[in-house]
Structures are given as C-alpha cells and as structure tokens.
Amino acid sequence: MSIESSVSALAQLLANSTASPYARPERVTPSTFYDLDYRVCVVAACFEVHAKEDEARYRRILSAKLKLLQFIAIRSWLFPIVREWSASRDDPQRSAWSSQSLRRGFLGDSMHDEVINYMVAGGLLVKAQSHLVDAGVDFRLRDINRNVVSSALFARERKTIVDLKNLTITNAMLEGW
C-alpha cells in the first residue's frame, strides 16, 4: 500500500459503510511546550536553582544560560547529550563526535524569548545587559517556584534542573559551540 493511498483507502472503506463521521477540532491537544504557565514555572525553577547573588545581593543569571537550562529542562531526554557536550569541551576529538545541531537548537527557542519578555513586562525579571535579575517584587518569582514544589509539579523538569547544576557550562556552549 503506498503512502498516499492509506488515507484514501480508509476513506473509501468508510464511504462504503454506514459509518457516521464526526469531527471535534477542540480535541487537538496543544503542545505543552507552548503553554505560557508551564514555561514561566520552568524558568522560575531554573532561576531558583542556578541564579547567583551579585555584589548588591540581587539574584541574577546569564540570559543565555537560562535559555539553555530551560531548553534542556523541558526536554530532559537531551540531558545526556549536554553532559557529553560539557565533558568534551577540552577535547576536540571527542567533541567532534557529539551532535552539533542539538547544540544550536536552544538558540532558536523564540518561545523562551517571548516568555522572558512577558516576565519582564510583568515585573518578575529585569534585563540587565547580558543578565536577567530577579525584580524582587514581593518575592513573586520565588513564590512561583515554591508553589510548583509544594504542588509536586513538573518533577522530571525539576530533577533535570538540579542535575544541570553538576555540569560546567562554558561561554562557548552558550554560543552553541
């Protein structure tokens, strides 16, 4: 049976039967990757685990690092690839054999850029050159993460975020090399 004919063959079988059709477009499940609440929670969890305090005791994180961390957190099956990528950073021979395209994937995550813009507009984060800083308003960013933890949500993502803490992430990696 050819590729093109399978749907046609099905249509023909149904046409010659008493089958009654239905169509429920509302049953298309949108991908969670584009769920704003989910993405905000993941960013908050990444920030909580990986942000560091600066001299003025503001918690901050490199924007590019946050982008990489959240990308892997919501695609936890990529963690072994990042671990290999990190481990091979001083060994060009070893580095050559890990996937290059996967290294660049996170750079094109435009949804994340929009989530960050949303969080900045909402007063959760402040952009400070190459960093993102916790705006510190009423501990809202912390509260989001606290709610996620207390509700035991996104366990897999949170575990990946913690595991990422054990990896060295270099500037070259943040540029996709």
Place this chain on the structure above:
Amino acid sequence: MLTGARIPMTLCITIATFPTMFSITDEYAKTLGSLTGNAFQAEVCARLQSVILDFQTIPAKPHGDAGLDGFSHLGRHGYCCFGPELSTYRSNRSLENAIIVKFRSDLRKLFELEFKKKKLVPMPTGEMSTILPSGKKLIHIELIVNWFESHRVIGPIHTAFAEYQEMSEGNFVDAEASVKIVGPKELANRWTVDEIALIRAKQKGFLKEIQDAAASVSIANPKDFDSKMSILRQLRPDQLAGIDRLAEELMLKWRTALAFENSLNESMPTLHRLLEATRSRIVTRVSELMLASSQPWTQLSAAEAIAHSLLEPDFGQLYGSLVSDVAAGEIARLIGECPIGWVNPGGANVN
C-alpha cells in the same frame, strides 16, 4: 608593549577557533559517511559544485552515465561515486569487495571495456562521446566512496586501473591518467567546510534519520485509534485483512509525523512552532470540509492533500519529499488523537 599585547590576542583567537573548525569538518565527514545511494552522490556533487567552478554533473538518462557521475577541468578530471548501504554488509570484507566490484565496473565503462567469455575486450558504447567535450580525455579519475576505512580496496582498484589502461583503446581516458580513491574524511578535509555544507549534508540524511527514529517511536496510548479500527472492522467484516494492513500503515505514518516533530523540537524549535500552528490549521480545514459536506468521506480522502498544501510552504523547501510522509502522518494522528472519527450507528461504539 603594544606588540606584546597583540600576540596573546591572536593566539587566543586561534585557540578558540580551532576546535570549532575541527568539529565542523569532522561532523561533515561523519554526515557524509552516513549518506548512502543517491543522497550520497547528490551531496558529493553539491560539494564539488560549490568548490570547483566548472564541475559538471552527469544525469544517468537516457542511457546511463557511462560510469561517470561528474567531470571538471574542461573534461580532464572525472568523478565516480559509490554510497553503499553500510548496514547491509555483514563484514568489512564483503563491503570491501562491493566497493572493489563497483569501481572496477565504473572504470571498465570509462575505458570502454567489457568481459566477453571472461576475457576483457574493448567495447565502445558511444555514451562517453556524448558526455565529454569533443577531443578531451580524462587525465585524472577520483573514486569517491562513503566508507574508506580499509586499505584493502586500494591495491585491487589500482591494479584493475592499470590493467584496463593497458587494454583500452584510450578513447576517453589518457594513457598517463591517474586514479585516486577518496573517502568522506579526505573529501571533508580537502576544502574548508562551512555551516552551509554541513546543513545541506545533514538535510540529505534527515529523511533516513526520521525513518529510523519512526521505527522506535512508541505511541503511548493508541486506544482511541484502536477503537476506531475495531468499529471499522464491525462495519466492514468483509475487509478484515485490508483493515489490519491499513491500521499498520496509518500507525507508521503517525510515528513518522511524531519523529519529525521530535526532531524539530530538539534542534529547530522555530520550525517546531510553525508545525504546531500548521497542525491546528490542518484540523480546522479538514473538520470544516467534513462537517459541511454531504459526502464527508470524500473530504477525508482529500485531507492528505490539504495537509500537504498547508505544510509545503514552510517545510517543502527544507524537507522535500518528507513533507508527503508527514502530511499523511498528521491525518493518521488526527484519527488517532480523536478529532476525526466515526461511529457505527447500529452497533456498540467504544469511543
């Protein structure tokens, strides 16, 4: 002092750049080595076209390519490609033999020789005269292969080349011509590899990767799909074997669509987002047509074409023929994930 400050900066740039260039070259060689058949030949030709100004590809029609896949240097350099499907060879020895046999055969065509009763005899075909510029002869031939991990292919091919050179009437290959075997690493290292070359090669391998990935994708809960097929079996008990085949086929398409989606999600999230939006448009269009029609199943038949027309503008240029598979997979997915379905008015419906 200024000079002293400059030297470390230069060194710093060199050290930072070297691993990157090294990686791309090796990645390209690896990708080239993973391509087979026409995909390998197409990539080799694209590569040579991008670095050799007068590289000329040779279509196999109307009567074969006479063993030559391309030429350059005004018809003085010739190129033959071979991209065997590596996984089909049980041992390196059988792969070596396949490479030797294939290139010997190509060389015999170039030298216009044939075996007659196990004896090598000149056999002009006329095809070479329609390929090379008038009066030109090849003075160098490159045999480009996707696997060159054994030196055992070198001796037999060079020996055959010398033998053919002696036997040939020398119409299209010069008596002093040379031959060289080139593998993926040699080709990758010969000229600078850039990201464009890497992406082009990867796209050629993408189709195979998706097909391989589709075989291992598991659909977590296909019970809605299964129940629809059960209803179909109730409705058409005369077509049980056909329905089983159809169900299997649709599941494979569905898995292909999922593998494609996963791949985009991991490496090209922007395109993944486009796919997500396109999927939504597909279900809306197909549903509208089915619900508005007095012959809904005719519309389902057109669903694949609708999906294809919606996917083509964003994905056609990059993924070519894969778009057809994904279009069919998206329709199978709509059936499997429930937006499109059917009930048996006179029977028990699982769904």
